[in-house]
Amino acid sequence: MCIMAESNEKAVIATVIENTAIKQRFGRLTLLFEAEAAKSFSQVKPGQFAQIRLSGVGLPRTGIISNDIADIAHKQILLRRPFSFCDVTMDSRNKIRVMILYCVLGPGTLRMTTLGKGDKLSIIGPLGNGFSVPVGKKYALLVAGGMGAPPLMHLMGFLQANSPKMRVVVFAGAKSFEDFPFTVQVSNKNGHGVSGFTRFGIESYIATDDGSAGFRGFVTDCVRRWLRKNKPDTSEVIIYSCGPEAMLAETAKLAGERGIDCQVSMERMMACGIGICQSCAVECKLGDQGETEYKLCCKDGPVFDAREVVFERR
Numbered sequence: 001m002c003i004m005a006e007s008n009e010k011a012v013i014a015t016v017i018e019n020t021a022i023k024q025r026f027g028r029l030t031l032l033f034e035a036e037a038a039k040s041f042s043q044v045k046p047g048q049f050a051q052i053r054l055s056g057v058g059l060p061r062t063g064i065i066s067n068d069i070a071d072i073a074h075k076q077i078l079l080r081r082p083f084s085f086c087d088v089t090m091d092s093r094n095k096i097r098v099m100i101l102y103c104v105l106g107p108g109t110l111r112m113t114t115l116g117k118g119d120k121l122s123i124i125g126p127l128g129n130g131f132s133v134p135v136g137k138k139y140a141l142l143v144a145g146g147m148g149a150p151p152l153m154h155l156m157g158f159l160q161a162n163s164p165k166m167r168v169v170v171f172a173g174a175k176s177f178e179d180f181p182f183t184v185q186v187s188n189k190n191g192h193g194v195s196g197f198t199r200f201g202i203e204s205y206i207a208t209d210d211g212s213a214g215f216r217g218f219v220t221d222c223v224r225r226w227l228r229k230n231k232p233d234t235s236e237v238i239i240y241s242c243g244p245e246a247m248l249a250e251t252a253k254l255a256g257e258r259g260i261d262c263q264v265s266m267e268r269m270m271a272c273g274i275g276i277c278q279s280c281a282v283e284c285k286l287g288d289q290g291e292t293e294y295k296l297c298c299k300d301g302p303v304f305d306a307r308e309v310v311f312e313r314r
Helices: 002-008 035-041 107-112 146-162 219-230 245-258
Strands: 012-023 026-034 049-052 081-084 087-092 095-103 120-127 139-145 167-174 203-208 237-242 261-265 281-286 291-296 303-305
Touching: 012 035, 012 095, 026 035, 035 095, 035 120, 081 095, 081 146, 087 146, 095 107, 095 146, 139 146, 139 219, 139 245, 146 167, 146 237, 167 219, 203 219, 219 245, 237 245, 245 261
Parallel strands: 139 167, 139 237, 167 203, 237 261
Antiparallel strands: 012 026, 012 120, 026 095, 049 081, 049 120, 087 095, 261 303, 281 291
16 A cells, blocks of 8 residues: 555656755755756645655665664665655755655665765655644744654744744753753853754754753643743743654643643654555544544644543553
8 A cells, every 4th residue: 555655746856065964863855856846845834754665775884883783784675764854944946955854763764874975866845734824923932852852843843933033942851961853051050051952043942861961841831930930921922842652642742731732743654655555544533422533643643732642542
């Protein structure tokens, strides 16, 4: 079914123009789309994603493959892999640059480390539904957990360009300092200085579970502290969040307690990316009678209204 889905969706070719290791396990891949391929990404929305074919990409030398993924490194890759975007820039009418952050966790992302300038990739996208900006909001709180940061980085740039009067505040959380998918520069005890945000003049905070950088504790507790201190009119606030589902559940709970609108970007295993294989179901509420229905993360999402999602009870 997934092979049929792929044949029904037009793929475009992107050229690798840069592939940089940010830190251990994390990399930044920059792709160039030209001519007809650029048109596909000219109207991309923050929160959307693409399916990338990695089956033809080679593995790195055996000696540099981490021991914890050595057993699965040679696993055959049949399906495309989904990736969100951390930045989309229009170089000209016919050229668009797309930046992707990735974490090396398996055979697909391991192969991504070997991509070099000039390499070609087959890509389907942009796919799914992205974030939306309701009228009347004055505060946008971006809450990221680990690798949930990329689509929120894209959203940050979009808000700056299209809603310049909106106050954007970023909260980035991880288990420890080494688990952030970007460099971190902590300028004070509150955790200001998330590289990639502060260079745009964005107010930002970091939180680590172990206290190795910034606020010690969950990132949602850092958000609660900010809300208590700043006391914004909650009707003028919107929260955007992406990260582990337990964090999304807590973010949704926080928003619900305060009557704050909240959009969450969900993650599921995606085989086709266009709603054919039905492998990425998300349980959602259906009305107020306790009934539920299943929607597809790839097609109906990945961005959902937090009030709609039925999070796993923990």
